[in-house]
Amino acid sequence: MRQIAGIQIPDSQLAKDAADILREYGNELLWNHSNRVFLFGAVNGQKAQQKYDLELLYVSALFHDLGLTKEYNSPDLRFEVDGANAARSFLQQYQIPHESTQLVWDAIALHTTPGVAEHKESEVALLFSGVGLDVMGDGFDQFPEDLREEIITNFPRNNFKQEIIPAFYEGFKHKPETTFGNMKEDVVQHFRPDYRNKNFCECILHSPWSE
Structure with a gap:
């Protein structure tokens, strides 16, 4: 097994x-980023003496931005989903237990959700920490x-x-509307300064309820 940074x-x-x-559906940018995320997260877990599944963290890191690619990009879901x-x-093809599969799903779906991901299971929190270190x-x-x-x-x-x-x-x-309520709305506004998603307060005030 190849070892990098003790991992x-x-x-x-x-x-x-x-x-x-x-490798097939991503590009060099996503390949290098995803592997750095894995290693950063794994080292953080090692430093903190956390128990985590290295393979599940690896798969989570490799797939975490796959929703940005044409092959896996849906017309109406958040790219994280x-x-x-x-x-x-992918994991279901290998008969991976549901609990482990759900762990990977959560890690990827929540990797841009601060205030939540870091308080979940080790694999979820470590992927989040690896993404945070590499991106910001x-x-x-x-x-x-x-x-x-x-x-x-x-x-x-x-x-x-x-x-x-x-x-x-x-x-x-x-599908810029999928960035409503999450940090990726900043990306949309970076390229489209005039774009505005719906407003949470307006959703409340203009709901169909009479009171």
Whole structure:
């Protein structure tokens, strides 16, 4: 098994098949990002001495942005849910227990939901922490610099800051309403400053209730 930053990269048939799906339908940006997310999350789990399933975390990381790709992008669901549904269908082919499959689904579906994901099971929380570190630098100073550099050497960032925002937008520009109530609404407004989703208070005040 290949080891990076003290973490063994899963090499079961399931893990290899999951990696092949991301290679086929993703691109270099998503490949490097997803692997960094896995390693950042796994190292965080190791540092905190958390118990977690390395293979489930790996699959979660590989599938977490798959909903941005043409192959897995639905016309009307949040891209996080598209990725979670893809992972569930994939794992069901291997007769993975429902509880484990649900864990992966939750990890992917909630990876952009602060205030919730970090309080759930280890795999969910660790995926969230890996995404936060790679995308926004959350926990950057607390992460060991030597391990951080080793991870980036193996999975380079390559102008990541400039490329990831357009990649997000491409994944849901045809369904901006799915960003209502979540941080990806910021991405839509970055490209379409005049766009406004429905407003929660207006939904309450204009509901069909008489009082």
